[in-house]
Amino acid sequence: MQDAVNQEIRLAKFAQVFVGANQLIFGLERVLVIWIGANLALQSVFSVGMLIAYLAYKDQFALRMAGLVDRAIEFRLLRLHGERLADIVQSEPESSNPGGLGRPDSLRGIEIRNVSYRYSEGEPWIVNDCSFTIKHGDSVAIVGESGCGKTTLVKLILGLLKPDKGSLLIGGIDTSQLATNDLRAMIGAVMQDDQLFAGSIAENISFFDSDLDFDRVQRVAELAAIHLDISAMPMGYQTLIGDMGSSLSGGQKQRIVLARALYRNPLVLVLDEATSHLDVMKERLVSDAIKSLPITRIIIAHRPETIASADRVLVMEQGRIVHEFGAQVQLETASP
Ligand SMILES: Nc1ncnc2c1ncn2[C@@H]1O[C@H](COP(=O)(O)OP(=O)(O)OP(=O)(O)O)[C@@H](O)[C@H]1O
Missing domain, CATH: 3.40.50.300 (P-loop containing nucleotide triphosphate hydrolases)
Known part of the structure; x- marks a missing residue:
């Protein structure tokens, strides 16, 4: 039980770090893409329409990938809850010993x-x-x-x-x-x-x-x-x-x-x-x-x-x- 709680705390910490790092990396990447795209559009290598379409599809792709990672984390948490339940389900039931010798005085x-x-x-x-x-x-x-x-x-x-x-x-x-x-x-x-x-x-x-x-x-x-x-x-x-x-x-x-x-x-x-x-x-x-x-x-x-x-x-x-x-x-x- 204590192990399960400790592991859950570790996972929660990991999720916090993951969300923070994720937002930082994707924020930087977005700034970089817009800067490069705008430069290319100015040099007429790229049309503005292509840049906007690229950004829209890229956002969709990133959103789906983030969803996939979230599901993977939730799946790991599911295993933890399963372990907790197993502690209860697999413990031997207490015998109710209905044939007790009599009522205690x-x-x-x-x-x-x-x-x-x-x-x-x-x-x-x-x-x-x-x-x-x-x-x-x-x-x-x-x-x-x-x-x-x-x-x-x-x-x-x-x-x-x-x-x-x-x-x-x-x-x-x-x-x-x-x-x-x-x-x-x-x-x-x-x-x-x-x-x-x-x-x-x-x-x-x-x-x-x-x-x-x-x-x-x-x-x-x-x-x-x-x-x-x-x-x-x-x-x-x-x-x-x-x-x-x-x-x-x-x-x-x-x-x-x-x-x-x-x-x-x-x-x-x-x-x-x-x-x-x-x-x-x-x-x-x-x-x-x-x-x-x-x-x-x-x-x-x-x-x-x-x-x-x-x-x-x-x-x-x-x-x-x-x-x-x-x-x-x-x-x-x-x-x-
Ligand atoms: N589940 C367990 N498995 C193995 N050893 C145990 C277990 N529970 C207690 N012990 C051991 O049995 C001894 C007596 O423990 P117990 O908890 O009965 O002492 P206590 O007198 O109530 O102590 P305290 O006043 O600190 O609560 C200790 O050496 C303890 O390490």
Whole structure:
């Protein structure tokens, strides 16, 4: 995807240079032709009529050639769009696993039992014999050095990766036995690289729900502390945002992505550096609003203020949880 975007940028630059060079060369050539033609006409080698006819046919020829080159460039762009589509079409469809073992009991929380995961054989284990439990309604922060495996761990909880060893139980049911739709319906997530899509803000929050519930869109926007920003925009919730939310600030984008996760009414909310672009005041607003919801929260953060919003802190080191303590204890230790 990134390659495709880079290649498209390179092609756009090339097209700009091409158009500039094209106009310069053809401008100079026209001046030269008229100057030579006029001289020849004055010397009676050429009639004025022949000169005008020559210029008219030459213009037509140049126009057609430029059209041909434009089509060639568009054809190359078509290949790029094809590659993008192929990324989507050729990716394996997620099994909906309709024969799931049963409905999870949301009140039983999450249990991670000796889970290990590595991205490919021969590479080191990123999550290594990791075990812990999260009760329903708990708010848990997972902290640890960059690269210790926090994001990988939450991807395992979200069902985006399958554990190589051990098991993950959500609502008392092993995720490998859980219907994917049930799992997706239970968990909302805001990941580090989540993106918005071209469309209106309301569509992005409802994730293009065909049965859009506007009251709910507004309610979750209030929870994510983005309602006032959206209301201040001339077209409010109908404001169109560019591909990947290009017209919004990083903090606004994060809060819309958070509202999108809340729109689905999840029982578990996973926030991976989800408020890193917010100032401390905004972040506190968001944390307090989410705290009031009866949901389990798993927060990955580096900022002490974010970590303080959790009830429990799990410290991860080299792929496993090595300590656990209350957030208040951690904050008191951190303060001078
Ligand atoms: N798709 C991938 N393929 C191969 N290795 C990966 C992949 N994603 C992550 N890794 C590696 O796994 C390790 C853990 O990455 P992860 O993103 O889980 O760490 P993290 O603790 O969340 O870090 P951070 O706090 O910086 O976000 C890193 O060494 C990373 O290079």
